[in-house]
Every structure is written in structure tokens, then in C-alpha cells.
Amino acid sequence: MVLTLLALAMCTTGFADVERSDVLLDTGWVYRPISDPNPTAKDQKVTLPHTWNAQYIKGTEYNRETMVYIRNLQVSEEMLRGRRVFLRFEGVNSVADVFVNRRTVGQHKGGYTAFCMEITNHLVTGDNTVEVWASNAFRTDVLPISGDFNVYGGIHRPVHLLITGEDCISPLYYGSSGVLIRQDRVSRQQAELTVETHLSLTSGSGGLTLRTTMTDAEGRAVAQAEMAATTDVVRLSLSITKPTLWNGRKRPYLYHVRVELCRADGTVVDCVREQMGLRYFSVDREKGFLLNGEPYLLCGFNRHEDVEGKGSALTPQDHERDMQLIAETGATFIRLSHYPQSRYFYQLADRQGMVLWSEIPMCGPGGYNFTGYLKNAEENARQVALEMVCQNINSPSVCFWGIFNEILVDDGRFKAWDDPVPFVKELHALYMQADPSRLTCFATCVPQKHYLGCSDLIAWNKYFRRPGNEQSVRKFYEEAHATSGGQPVGISEYGDAGSPNQHYDPRYDKVRTHSETYQCLTHEGYWRAIKDMDFLWCKCIWQFSDIQSSIRHEGDHDGRNDKGMVTYDRQTKKDIYYFYKAQWTPEPMLYIADRRFTRRSHAVTDVKVFTSLAEATLYVNGKKVAKLKADDMHRIIYKDVQLAEGDNKIEVRSGKLSDECTWTLATANQ
Numbered sequence: 001m002v003l004t005l006l007a008l009a010m011c012t013t014g015f016a017d018v019e020r021s022d023v024l025l026d027t028g029w030v031y032r033p034i035s036d037p038n039p040t041a042k043d044q045k046v047t048l049p050h051t052w053n054a055q056y057i058k059g060t061e062y063n064r065e066t067m068v069y070i071r072n073l074q075v076s077e078e079m080l081r082g083r084r085v086f087l088r089f090e091g092v093n094s095v096a097d098v099f100v101n102r103r104t105v106g107q108h109k110g111g112y113t114a115f116c117m118e119i120t121n122h123l124v125t126g127d128n129t130v131e132v133w134a135s136n137a138f139r140t141d142v143l144p145i146s147g148d149f150n151v152y153g154g155i156h157r158p159v160h161l162l163i164t165g166e167d168c169i170s171p172l173y174y175g176s177s178g179v180l181i182r183q184d185r186v187s188r189q190q191a192e193l194t195v196e197t198h199l200s201l202t203s204g205s206g207g208l209t210l211r212t213t214m215t216d217a218e219g220r221a222v223a224q225a226e227m228a229a230t231t232d233v234v235r236l237s238l239s240i241t242k243p244t245l246w247n248g249r250k251r252p253y254l255y256h257v258r259v260e261l262c263r264a265d266g267t268v269v270d271c272v273r274e275q276m277g278l279r280y281f282s283v284d285r286e287k288g289f290l291l292n293g294e295p296y297l298l299c300g301f302n303r304h305e306d307v308e309g310k311g312s313a314l315t316p317q318d319h320e321r322d323m324q325l326i327a328e329t330g331a332t333f334i335r336l337s338h339y340p341q342s343r344y345f346y347q348l349a350d351r352q353g354m355v356l357w358s359e360i361p362m363c364g365p366g367g368y369n370f371t372g373y374l375k376n377a378e379e380n381a382r383q384v385a386l387e388m389v390c391q392n393i394n395s396p397s398v399c400f401w402g403i404f405n406e407i408l409v410d411d412g413r414f415k416a417w418d419d420p421v422p423f424v425k426e427l428h429a430l431y432m433q434a435d436p437s438r439l440t441c442f443a444t445c446v447p448q449k450h451y452l453g454c455s456d457l458i459a460w461n462k463y464f465r466r467p468g469n470e471q472s473v474r475k476f477y478e479e480a481h482a483t484s485g486g487q488p489v490g491i492s493e494y495g496d497a498g499s500p501n502q503h504y505d506p507r508y509d510k511v512r513t514h515s516e517t518y519q520c521l522t523h524e525g526y527w528r529a530i531k532d533m534d535f536l537w538c539k540c541i542w543q544f545s546d547i548q549s550s551i552r553h554e555g556d557h558d559g560r561n562d563k564g565m566v567t568y569d570r571q572t573k574k575d576i577y578y579f580y581k582a583q584w585t586p587e588p589m590l591y592i593a594d595r596r597f598t599r600r601s602h603a604v605t606d607v608k609v610f611t612s613l614a615e616a617t618l619y620v621n622g623k624k625v626a627k628l629k630a631d632d633m634h635r636i637i638y639k640d641v642q643l644a645e646g647d648n649k650i651e652v653r654s655g656k657l658s659d660e661c662t663w664t665l666a667t668a669n670q
Contacts, residue, residue, distance in 0.1 A: 054311030091157030246277025252353030277396030300333035330584030359402020443492035459492035503597035
């Protein structure tokens with residue numbers, strides 16, 4: 001595909017003084033392995049976003065290599081007069097070397113944050129070649145060093161061509177938009193903001209002004225300020241009386257900020273628009289999370305960017321589907337595990353009112369005896385942390401910056417290769433300097449005593465499984481709360497594996513781990529223990545969906561972590577999905593658990609229903625069995641239900657709402 005830059009620029013109003021153009025470069029690419037020894041090998045056409053190893057799992061390995069992506073750009077002579085051209089990549093996993101016309105433009109390390117490079121001086125009139133070497137090969141200086149998830153290689157997020165005038169709002173500041181909105185003080189009475197704008201002024205003409213306007217959801221201006229643009233960084237103060245607050249799922253109200261770079265005659269030469277919400281929050285050691293001064297339950301899921309057949313190369317529709325599925329449960333919170341995710345997903349969370357924990361990919365190997373931290377990776381960790389903050393600082397949904405996940409050091413099995421604690425403290429300080437308005441946290445699975453004082457908050461990845469997990473969970477978190485040195489304690493991961501293809505009857509059968517039945521029982525026991533623990537600042541389930549992980553050999557899919565509440569393809573909502581929906585949302589619902597356990601061998605069984613309603617009636621083969629009230633876990637368990645030989649229609653009703661399934665009884669003598 002040939003892309004004419006002049007035509008793209010002229011599609012706006014005017015030429016030399018027009019605002020920037022932002023063109024999505026999703027088509028026209030080809031790619032091939034850099035290691036292919038055949039010089040006549042045919043390039044494969046591809047549309048971005050793309051990864052080459054979404055499908056590939058073989059034993060304990062998956063291919064981590066370097067691919068070359070190439071596309072053509074055609075540039076007119078006029079286009080190169082008075083204009084600047086940038087390439088902005090939303091994510092290339094894990095190291096990107098960028099070339100234009102076989103000349104080096106630059107390199108970026110880290111696959112989960114955006115970066116931008118100016119290519120103006122590399123372009124020539126006529127045909128130009130853009131070449132990206134994308135490598136997901138293992139390196140000790142690029143995060144993640146380890147992790148219980150696959151690192152998908154490729155240009156796995158969108159690429160943009162930005163065209164501006166000689167003077168512009170810089171897209172080069174840590175891959176951000178160049179506009180960073182800092183909420184200095186927010187209350188119900190007043191909001192005080194600083195809008196920090198990074199400029200790149202190369203024309204030498206002077207006489208420029210920066211104008212910042214904030215509008216409400218209806219488009220009405222609520223604050224405005226302007227200042228002469230004489231330095232590379234301009235900070236403008238805005239004040240709003242009685243702001244409408246962003247209040248999570250209850251009311252995710254958003255304002256809009258427009259920053260314009262103007263000539264003396266008022267002509268706008270560049271403009272950046274951002275959405276943002278005003279809120280204040282805190283975490284209390286006893287009361288948990290407070291949003292705008294009120295207790296607000298943070299309950300939800302860990303989420304990976306990983307979809308069957310696509311890996312991490314997700315479309316906007318994939319992100320929207322994930323957000324819709326999560327929101328439907330009534331969740332209020334998402335931990336973005338274990339890396340910064342697509343900017344689009346942060347924007348969806350802003351609009352949906354979902355509170356986010358966003359973290360860098362400094363993560364341990366998921367309980368395996370290895371390491372996730374080496375001193376050699378410190379510089380990359382600092383870089384990625386600053387990129388994550390600058391790119392997402394305007395999102396009201398982000399309340400927590402994550403420092404690490406399961407960097408292992410304790411007194412027993414797990415030993416750090418290099419002591420991570422000094423660097424963990426350094427990252428906490430870095431976050432506080434870059435963005436003092438948010439809180440830092442980490443997720444640990446080893447004694448918290450090693451990390452006390454390293455962050456604002458503590459959170460645990462702790463898996464207690466059936467049977468008897470309720471008592472173990474309660475004891476553990478009460479002790480963690482008592483010994484945390486005054487720091488608030490939360491739950492960053494809990495759960496269990498579950499295949500919707502595997503079941504058993506707890507009345508008769510041996511425990512069958514990795515079954516949907518066992519997964520649900522584990523969650524029920526865990527939730528009963530923690531549901532009234534108000535001191536837990538977050539309660540976060542592992543995980544939203546099943547994902548690929550090449551180190552896993554368990555369940556009914558090799559190379560897969562099946563602890564999700566939905567399947568890898570997002571087509572099946574497991575029983576736990578409906579269990580939590582019954583806990584978290586007042587929306588009327590009825591759901592028969594173990595519905596996929598269709599082949600039964602025992603005539604007497606229990607029927608379990610999840611519901612947000614007060615009571616429901618069970619019918620078997622059209623005959624009323626019982627009308628019962630829901631318990632404090634939003635369950636109704638009908639005991640000793642008699643099944644007939646052959647097919648049995650199981651139906652539950654409450655008012656106009658009903659649910660049904662069919663179980664087939666086949667006894668041993670059949």
C-alpha cells in the first residue's frame with residue numbers, strides 16, 4: 001500500500017497552519033523473520049495490530065525471535081516544507097528498532113508502553129520505506145524477565161502517523177500526548193488543577209500563546225487560561241467551583257480539556273484534546289478504599305491482554321467486549337496484570353467508572369523457583385514506569401501505580417537473585433515524584449515483612465483452596481492486617497482453576513481439581529471469608545479470562561492458565577461469573593450452577609442457584625420441588641432433589657424470571 005502524506009495533510013483545513021493530522025497505519029504492512037536465510041522468501045501481508053506467535057505452543061517453549069515489518073510511504077516535495085512527521089507506536093513487543101530508508105531512527109525497549117519518534121529528516125521526496133525490527137527475544141535488560149504469561153512478539157498495538165507544523169505540542173515526552181493534567185486539590189467545593197504542556201518549538205518565529213480550555217460533559221466552558229509559549233514546558237492553573245465529581249460506577253462524569261498552540265493573530269497551529277474526571281480518594285487501614293470521602297468497595301478481576309487466536313494483538317472491539325463482560329458482573333475494579341495495557345482500555349475504564357491498578361511488568365514467575373528482578377533491568381523499569389505514568393496520568397480511573405508482582409524473597413523456598421527491596425523503594429519514590437496524587441502498591445505471595453515501608457499499600461496473591469479454605473482465608477488476612485505495621489492490606493489475587501468441561505458431585509465423588517465445580521466451591525469459601533472484611537482495600541480475583549502460559553501443563557488445555565471467569569475465547573461464562581454477578585449487582589438474575597454437568601450417575605443430588613432475588617422456586621420435570629429463600633451468599637441450595645431416569649428438566653422461577661437446563665440420569669445398570 002502506498003500512502004501519500006500530502007493528501008493526508010490536505011484533508012484538513014489549510015496547509016502550513018492546520019492542526020495536526022493523526023493517521024492510523026494499520027494496513028499495507030508485510031513481515032518476515034529476520035533469521036530467514038532465503039533472500040527470495042515471500043513477505044507475508046499483515047494488518048496491524050499483529051503478533052506472530054498467538055497460536056504457537058510446543059512443550060514448555062514458544063517462539064521468541066525477531067521479525068521485520070515493512071511498509072511504504074510516498075511523500076511529495078511540498079509535504080516536506082514547513083511540516084514535521086512522527087511515527088507513534090502504541091506498543092511493540094518487546095524491543096523495537098525503527099528505520100526509515102534503511103537509516104536508524106531509534107530504539108525502544110519495552111513492549112507495553114507507547115513511544116514516538118520524529119522521522120522528518122529521514123524522509124525524501126517520493127517513495128520511503130519504514131522498517132521495524134520487532135523482537136520478543138528474552139533479554140535480562142528488558143522487562144518482563146519472567147512471568148506466568150506469554151510475551152507475544154510483534155507490532156501488537158496500533159501505529160499512528162502524526163503530521164504537525166514546525167511548532168507543536170510535543171508527542172515525544174515519554175510517549176504521552178504532551179498534555180499532563182495534575183489534580184492538585186479536589187473536593188466537592190473546589191478543584192485546583194495544573195495543566196502541564198510539553199512543547200517542541202522549531203520555527204524560531206516566536207509570538208506563540210498556549211490556551212487551555214476545560215469544558216463539561218455538555219460542552220460548556222468551565223475554566224480557561226492562557227500564557228505566552230516561550231519555554232518547552234508551560235504550566236497553566238485552572239480552578240473549578242463545585243465540580244461534578246467522577247464517582248466510579250455510580251457516575252463516571254468526565255470533563256474535556258483542549259490545549260491549543262496559537263499564533264499572535266489567534267490562528268491555531270496545534271491542538272491536543274484530553275478527557276479527564278475530577279475525584280479524590282484515599283485508603284484507610286480499617287475502612288478500606290474511600291472515593292470522594294465515601295467507602296467504596298473495590299471488587300473485581302485481574303485482566304491480561306490475551307484472546308484466543310489473537311494473543312495480545314487486540315482490536316477496539318476486543319477491549320470493548322472485555323469491558324462489557326467485566327462491567328456486567330457489577331465489578332468496580334480491574335488490576336491490569338502485569339503490564340500497562342492499551343490506552344483505549346484506560347479510556348473505556350474512565351467512561352465506565354472502573355477503578356484501575358496499573359503496573360509495570362516487573363513480575364516474578366508465578367510461584368516457580370526463578371527470579372523476576374535483576375539489577376540489569378533497573379533502567380528499563382524506571383523508563384517504563386515514567387512512560388506508564390505520563391501516558392495515563394489524565395485517566396481518573398487510575399488510582400494505583402503497581403511496583404511489582406511476586407518478586408520473590410522470603411525465609412524459605414524463594415530467594416532473590418539480587419535483593420529487590422532497595423530498588424522497590426526507589427520505584428516508590430519515582431512514582432511519588434512523577435505523580436504524588438496516586439498511591440503505590442505491590443502484589444506479594446511471600447511474607448510482607450520483607451516489604452513493609454516500600455509502598456503506600458500492601459496486597460496479597462494468596463490461593464487457599466477447598467476444602468476448608470474459609471477458615472484458612474479468614475485467619476490469614478486477620479493476621480496480615482494485624483502485622484502490616486499500619487499499612488492497609490488488600491487482596492490482589494485469589495481463585496482457582498476451572499474447566500467448564502469437567503465436573504463432579506461433591507456428595508459422592510472425589511475432589512476433581514480443574515473442574516468448574518471445584519473452582520466454584522473454592523470461590524464460595526473464599527468470598528464468604530472476605531466479603532465482610534471492610535479493612536481489605538481491594539478484593540481482586542485471578543482472573544477475568546483464561547490465558548495462554550507456556551509453562552502450564554494442567555487441566556484440559558496444555559499451555560493454558562484456566563483460572564478465568566470466562567473462557568479464553570470469551571464464549572463461555574463459567575459458574576463463578578454468575579456467582580459474583582449475584583454478589584455485586586442488584587440486577588435481577590437467576591442462574592443454575594453446574595448446568596454443564598449434564599451426565600449424572602446419582603438419582604439424588606443438590607441443585608444450587610445463584611440469584612440476586614430474595615427467593616425462587618425449583619421445578620423438576622414440571623413438578624414443583626420447593627420455594628426457598630436465598631442465603632447471605634445469594635445462593636439457594638435445594639437439598640436431596642430426586643432425578644428420574646433419562647432426561648430431567650431443571651427449572652427455577654421467581655416472578656417473570658426463570659432459568660433452566662437439562663440433566664440426564666444414567667445409573668450404573670444402564
